[in-house]
Amino acid sequence: MIHTFEMFDKYIALDVNSGCVHELDKLSYDVLNFLDIKGLDPEDDEALFKTVGEFRREYSSEDIAEVIEDLAELKRNDMLWAEDDFVYNDELKKNAPVKAMCLHISHDCNLRCKYCFADEGKYHTDCRELMSAETGKRAMDYLVRNSGSRRNLEVDFFGGEPLMNFEAVKEIVSYARELEKKHDKVFRFTITTNGILLNDDKLDFINREMGNIVLSIDGRKEVNDRVRFRADGTGSYDSIVPAFQKTAESRGQDNYYVRGTFTRYNLDFSKDVLHLADLGFKQISVEPVVCGEETDYSLREQDLPRIFDEYENLVREYVARKKEGRGFNFFHFMIDLDEGPCIIKRVSGCGCGCEYIAVAPNGDVYPCHQFVGSEEYKMGSIYDEGELDRDLRNKFAACNIYSKPDCRDCFAKFFCSGGCVANACLINGSINKPHKLSCEMMRKRVECSLYAKAALAE
Amino acid sequence: MKRIKTLNSATLKKSACKGGCGECQTSCQSACKTSCTVANQKCENEER
Numbered sequence: 008m009i010h011t012f013e014m015f016d017k018y019i020a021l022d023v024n025s026g027c028v029h030e031l032d033k034l035s036y037d038v039l040n041f042l043d044i045k046g047l048d049p050e051d052d053e054a055l056f057k058t059v060g061e062f063r064r065e066y067s068s069e070d071i072a073e074v075i076e077d078l079a080e081l082k083r084n085d086m087l088w089a090e091d092d093f094v095y096n097d098e099l100k101k102n103a104p105v106k107a108m109c110l111h112i113s114h115d116c117n118l119r120c121k122y123c124f125a126d127e128g129k130y131h132t133d134c135r136e137l138m139s140a141e142t143g144k145r146a147m148d149y150l151v152r153n154s155g156s157r158r159n160l161e162v163d164f165f166g167g168e169p170l171m172n173f174e175a176v177k178e179i180v181s182y183a184r185e186l187e188k189k190h191d192k193v194f195r196f197t198i199t200t201n202g203i204l205l206n207d208d209k210l211d212f213i214n215r216e217m218g219n220i221v222l223s224i225d226g227r228k229e230v231n232d233r234v235r236f237r238a239d240g241t242g243s244y245d246s247i248v249p250a251f252q253k254t255a256e257s258r259g260q261d262n263y264y265v266r267g268t269f270t271r272y273n274l275d276f277s278k279d280v281l282h283l284a285d286l287g288f289k290q291i292s293v294e295p296v297v298c299g300e301e302t303d304y305s306l307r308e309q310d311l312p313r314i315f316d317e318y319e320n321l322v323r324e325y326v327a328r329k330k331e332g333r334g335f336n337f338f339h340f341m342i343d344l345d346e347g348p349c350i351i352k353r354v355s356g357c358g359c360g361c362e363y364i365a366v367a368p369n370g371d372v373y374p375c376h377q378f379v380g381s382e383e384y385k386m387g388s389i390y391d392e393g394e395l396d397r398d399l400r401n402k403f404a405a406c407n408i409y410s411k412p413d414c415r416d417c418f419a420k421f422f423c424s425g426g427c428v429a430n431a432c433l434i435n436g437s438i439n440k441p442h443k444l445s446c447e448m449m450r451k452r453v454e455c456s457l458y459a460k461a462a463l464a465e
Numbered sequence: 466m467k468r469i470k471t472l473n474s475a476t477l478k479k480s481a482c483k484g485g486c487g488e489c490q491t492s493c494q495s496a497c498k499t500s501c502t503v504a505n506q507k508c509e510n511e512e513r
């Protein structure tokens with residue numbers, strides 16, 4: 008499978024199954040597309056004959072012959088038209104140990120963000136609840152017990168707002184550090200915060216103990232404050248910006264993300280990303296809001312052309328700034344073409360419901376943070392002696408890019424890995440039916456990332 | 466090649482042999498929490 012596209016001054020081809028990316032000139036781009044669409048093999052004489060016939064007005068037959076020879080060579084080297092002969096074994100994931108946990112340390116929040124999938128921390132239950140340190144510690148025991156031979160264990164403190172229950176965070180971390188030694192494991196902690204309660208003490212602790220911190224901010228003040236505000240309606244921007252700048256600096260501008268959401272209110276989100284870059288942040292992630300189409304801030308299919316333009320604006324500026332030596336990282340444009348994840352990881356996806364689970368404040372277990380509170384997807388509790396709901400676990404384990412018809416034929420499959428299962432379930436009602444709008448945006452981002460690679464390789 | 470510049474080598478298939486160790490970061494733990502983003506994760510397997 009080959010995917011070709013033009014962006015700005017570049018002609019790019021991705022050979023999906025080998026992962027090879029080629030930058031072409033107009034002639035070779037036209038010839039490649041012609042052969043691919045017509046199903047012609049560059050090694051057959053027929054290919055040359057037909058291609059010359061097609062392009063005789065534009066290109067000389069010598070040039071065409073030369074290009075076809077090059078394409079044939081790439082094909083022989085498995086760098087174009089590579090077969091998809093990878094055989095994926097479902098069992099791998101079915102029996103995979105649990106290695107990552109999202110700990111819902113606080114189902115309470117000091118902001119009232121409009122689009123919050125956590126329902127302002129309540130997660131569609133009637134109560135605002137904090138996780139006790141005791142439950143957190145039992146969750147750490149549970150993780151160690153179920154992690155088999157995996158050494159690196161990941162725990163994300165999530166909410167609601169985790170800093171509202173920071174004493175418990177501290178106790179849980181120090182308990183986990185004891186377990187590390189006893190069981191020869193390495194705990195990697197991360198925390199996601201809206202920043203309202205961030206102070207020096209907490210920051211010291213976080214910088215000492217946590218491998219990553221995700222700082223929620225949406226971009227420009229008016230954009231941020233329209234959706235991220237306190238219970239009294241006041242916006243969060245003015246108090247979080249200085250706190251986040253300090254945090255980023257204190258971590259050497261690495262191992263953190265400022266993380267924003269864009270909605271229909273700011274379809275010009277490239278300005279928000281650049282605003283964050285102008286504030287000095289080097290690690291930035293701004294992502295589309297995820298929700299059904301019923302609210303006035305939901306993204307809709309008709310917004311796609313606008314969103315695509317924005318991603319292009321963004322990548323152009325992203326490349327320009329990198330070339331000027333004042334670059335920043337944008338999470339969704341970061342692709343490692345040489346040493347990225349192995350194909351097994353790319354096929355199996357996010358690991359939700361198998362390798363990765365979320366734990367609610369009361370100890371209930373869900374496939375991931377986005378399912379928390381949904382009775383249908385409750386898999387058990389860390390307090391149960393037995394194992395998690397086998398049927399649910401197997402259902403999630405069986406989900407991979409080959410189990411979804413849409414993904415099988417998608418050029419982005421080895422970058423995207425099958426999309427967010429939670430979106431598929433919560434919006435489309437089926438684990439194997441990816442959310443179309445998210446897919447369109449994902450594919451555009453993959454193109455932009457490949458363009459950036461080509462532009463920066465100059 | 467005069468007209469085609471290849472940006473990387475074909476490593477995807479080879480990665481199956483020693484891959485799948487499961488030691489790398491789970492995608493949603495890194496930043497996103499709303500989308501499966503795998504291609505930008507770092508591989509932690511030194512044997513590969």
Ligand code: SF4
Pocket residue numbers: 347348349350351352483484485486487488489490507508509510513
């Ligand atoms: S650490 Fe590397 S080899 Fe192991 S599963 Fe992750 S990407 Fe694959």
Ligand code: SF4
Pocket residue numbers: 408411413414415417418419420421423424425426427441445446447449450
């Ligand atoms: S973009 Fe959509 S169709 Fe393509 S791999 Fe991702 S989830 Fe599947």
Ligand code: SF4
Pocket residue numbers: 357358359363374375376377426427428429430493498499500501502
């Ligand atoms: S289902 Fe979606 S939100 Fe949940 S872990 Fe997977 S990618 Fe992340």
